[in-house]
Each structure stands twice: as C-alpha cells, then as structure tokens.
Amino acid sequence: MTKLRILHVEDDLDIQEIAKLSLETIGGFEVLQCASGKQALSEVLDFAPDLFLLDMMMPEMSGDVVLQNLRKLPGLQDTPAIFMTARAQRNEIVDLKALGAIEVILKPFDPITLPDQIKTALSIS
C-alpha cells in the first residue's frame, strides 16, 4: 500500500519537527515540509501530495491564501486540505471550512492522535 503523501506548511520549525515525528513515525505517512507558502508553491508539483496540511497564521502568506494558490496549480484543484490553527470558536471553524478545508485541527495538537485525526477526516470526506 502506497503511503499517503502530505504537504505540510508550517513556519515554526519546532512544530515542524514534532509533526514530522508524528506523521512519519506514528502515522506512516510520507511528508514534505515547507516553512512558507512561497516554498510550498515551488516544491509542491514535484511532490504530488494527496493532502495539504496547512498552518493558518503565517507571516507572509496565510494558510488560506496558500491553499488558494496551490489550487491554481495543475492537478491540485481537488486535493483535500486541512487547516491547523490556534484560533477556534465555532463560527471561526465554520468560516475556515468554507474556505475549502475538509477539517480544522486545533493547536496545540496532540502528536499522538494527529495521524488518526487526519485519517478520519479523509475517510469522511
């Protein structure tokens, strides 16, 4: 069975490390990590991800804008996306989903259960 390929965009390097351990070791996914939307856009086509995992609050390009730009690229219009954010009142979650995400994962996230959360979200969508 081929591993699920996840493009993870996150500007905080510590969180990147934790997420990498969680997604690769516990989840068994294949992960490409980028620290900015710009980096992601230049590397994504070579990686061909099955899922975008995007941090919302990033300095130059916020998660939703990154998603918009990713979707413009060939073959990526329908790739599912999950946002990660520290801000989450119910209405904010609804808004985020309206931007095109299948799920919103709150920070601080639990690295142990993160892979399961992703799998659940994908199977529901």
Add this chain to the structure above:
Amino acid sequence: MIAEKFKGKEFSIGFRYALALIIVPLASPVVVSFIQKTTAISTTLLGPVSILLLTLAYAWCIWAIRNSPQFGPSEEEKTAYQIKALNNHSIICMTDEHGTITYVNDKFLKTTGYSRDELLRQNLTKLLPRSIAAQYDFARQFVLEGNTWSGEVRMRGKDGTSIWTHTTVAPQIDKRGKVNGTIAIQTDTTQSKIAASEKTMRESLHLLNDEVYMFEADTLRYIYLNQAAMERCGWDEATYRKKTLVDKRRELNKDENFESSDFYDRARPLINGEVQEIEFILEDDFQVSEVKLQLIHPQNGPSHFISIRRDISERRAFEQTKNDFISTVSHELRTPVTSIKGALGLILSGATGELNGKTQKMLDIAYRNSDRLTLIINDILDLEKIAAGQMEFNLESVNLTELVMDAIAANKSYAARLNVSFVGVGLGQTTVGYCDCDRVFQIMNNLLSNAAKFSKKNGEVIVTLSNMDDRVCISVEDFGKGIPEDAKSSIFDRFTQADSSDRREKGGTGLGLSIVKALVESQGGSIYFTSEVDKGSKFSFELPKAGKTTINNPTVGLMVAAE
C-alpha cells in the same frame, strides 16, 4: 308728546347741524324785533346788528355741537366696533353656572376645530384635558363667586391636539346682580409656547459633540443644524437653510450620484412606521460614525427627519486593538505550548525510544504541567473574550438530557481514578433547553470535575436535571469537603480556591468557577450554591427556556449569534 318722542334718542351729527340751520334763521326775526322794541337802536344799525347776532348764534351752535360728548361714533357704533375687534382677536366662550356652553364665537370654532352644534349645550370639560380638571373646578368656583380668574389653560382640539391659551374668565352677572354664568376670553399662545420650547431645545443641542441634523421630510431641506453639524459642513445658518440632504452628500461627501431616492429607500422602514429609529454605520476616509435616524410628525408643522451622528472612530480603533490583542496572544501563547506538549507527548509515547524510570517520571511531570499551562491559557483567553464582548454564543434548542449524560460519560474516568461515581437524577425523560451546547458542556465539565475532586473517596456525586415552567435547572451535588463560610462570598472570583493547598494537590487553575458564572449569565441564566463544611456542596445553575433568553448582561456585554 313730540318732546317725549325725541327724548333719549341719539341725534346724529347731520341731524343736529340741520336743526341749527333751520332754527337759527327762523328765530332771528323774532330776536330782531325784540331788540327793536326794547332798545333804541336806529333802523340803519339794525341790519348789521342782526347779521352779527346771526353769526354769533351759528358760531355758538357749531361750538356746542362739536363739544357735545356724542361727537364721534355713537354708543351703539362703538360697542359694535368693540365686539367686532374682540371676535377677530380673541377666543370667546360663555357658559352657564353649571359649565354648560351657551355661546362660542367663530374664532373659538376655528381654533378648536369643532362646529357650533357640537359645542352648544355640552359641558366645557369636554374641551379640557383630564389632567387639569381640578384647575378648572377651582377656577369655575372662583368666578361664580364673582371674581375674575386669569391663567394659562391648555385646551384639547377636536383632533386631540393641544392648544395653549392665555385665559381670562369673568363672571356673567344678570339684571339682579346675581352671577349666572361665565365668560371666558382666550388668546391662542400655542405658537409662542412651541417657539419657546424649541428655542430651549436648540440651545441644548448646540452643546452636544454629536452632530444633529433636522430636515423636512418632503423636500429634505435642512431646518436645523447644531453647532457641531454646522462646523462639519462649514455652513452658517443662512447657508444651511438653503441646502438639502442631497446637496450635502453631493458637495461634502463627494457622492456625486446621490439622489433623494437613495435616502428614501434607506429610510423606508421609518416612513412606513415599521420602526421608530434606524441605526447605521457610515464610513468614509476619515472617520467611522454611528448614525441614528428618526422621523418626527409634530402637531404643528411639517414632518421632519432628525439625524444624529456620533464619531465612533476611536471606539472602533480600540475594539480593533483589543481584537488583535486577543488573537495575537492566543497565537503567541499557544504556539510554544504546542511544541512543548507535542515533544513531551511523543517521547512519553515511546516514539523516540525507551525511557528509564527516572526520565519517565520527570517527563510525566513536565507533560502534566504543560497540559495545565494549556488549560490556564484557554481559561484566561475565555475570560478576556467574554469581558471584551467577543465571545459568540450560538443559542439553539439543546437536548439537555443527552448533554448531561455525555458530560457524565466524559468525566467518568477522571472520577473513577478518585474512586468517585456519578449518579444521574431526572435523566429519564427528555428535557430541552435553549442555550449554547458547547458552553454548557464546558460548564458541566467544570462542575463535575470540581465535585469529583472535592468528594471523599468512594463518594457519590449526584447530578440532577429538572424541568421548571420557564427554565431548566441542573445541579451537581457532592458530599465532600464543603466550602468554609469565609470563602463563600468569593467562590466565583478569579484565582481563588477555597484552600490554596488544594491547587497543588488537586490541580485546577482557580479560574473555573469564574468562567462558569460568566458563561451561565451570558446565556441569560443564573448560578448559585449551598455548602457546609465536611457535609458537601451543591452547585446549581438555571437556564431560561426558548424564547425567554435575554442576553443583556450589563457587566459583561456580549454578542450573541442565534442560529
């Protein structure tokens, strides 16, 4: 006989002159012959003497007539003039001694809008507002005793409008000198009264910082701008009276395509009477303003709009800063905590390899505390959100029975670790409440974990859900430590725990109950408790049922989104 006929009659001027013209010449030959006979005047002197006498006689007649008191209009004529003048200027009404109207002049009818038929034989109280009944009775008695009363009287016209008058009431006296009625003479002072009160109002409006605009409903022409409004527009009174709302928007707001229909469309609910006031926000390059618009239909005068504009730019900027602060802090605090918790969690899960006992123990401590840190951050941010009015509540019909059961289930394992069990009461039937599901769940979590925490070992916590007429009540009762008297009054305050040693022992941030209280009250509910040391505590909160929720907590200030 002839003399009797002429006696007492008023002779007109013309008649008197005519009389003199006839009598004097007739009398002169008699006089002349009398003089001839009694004096020795020669015949030649008789001619000139006669003429002299004639002239003197005429002169005397004319002098007498001119100086007679009846020179000028006759008494009749004078009275007629007076009555005419009175009728034109004053409002006149006569009543008998019981207050029944016996006469009203035309001006009375014109002013009040009644017809003569409607008023004659009616009691005067029909025209007076009930509030001055006492004043009327006193005045009537006073006048019937023979006095004249004078004062300000407000009458009610046929259409219900108020008519202010300055009134003098005099007694009517019959031939025998007895008072048999009243006569009231009134002057309409409504206009000057209105003018006076308007003047006072305008002076007050000039003192406001807010801009006040009044403009006619039909033409949108300005009838009043207060000081602040005139300064904003750069217009003086002479100028603004020539301008309309359309002029203002085109010239000053640079809205070249503005038409009066744009305004009328926006003001439609006011014009239709659907609402009393419209509020909206106007934003331009320089400021944000809150505008309140009303439509006034005064009794005397054309309908007009009143628009009051308040600069809320500062308030907005402040709110924006607060918003930004909360979201920034939220992000800044949670990011490092994510890493701490995440890293520790991974290590503890064995994902990085095996751990020896001491390492495990230390890491456990670190992990537990980073967990607590997360809770504290969440609590603080919640409280700040509530206080800033930024917490949104989604009120809806919620199956509380299910919610309570879910909350019990969620806290079961935590309680089990303390050897405490939950017992549900009143969960046999479905009870529906109107509240924010997530927030009530949060409240339940807090109360249940508190109860478990403070229970004795092997204790029970009783959770009761009861249905009352207009509200539902949930209570959580434990039989543990209880709360000492001196701690009771501050139990809902921030960062208090009945016993500070508890905090270290039992965990918790000390913010729980203050958040619970804020959440309950924000949804229109109330929370209270009873407690006795070593006997236990019972915390209960009530929530209103659907349709009865008022979210107007003055101390908290909230936004509510109803689904």
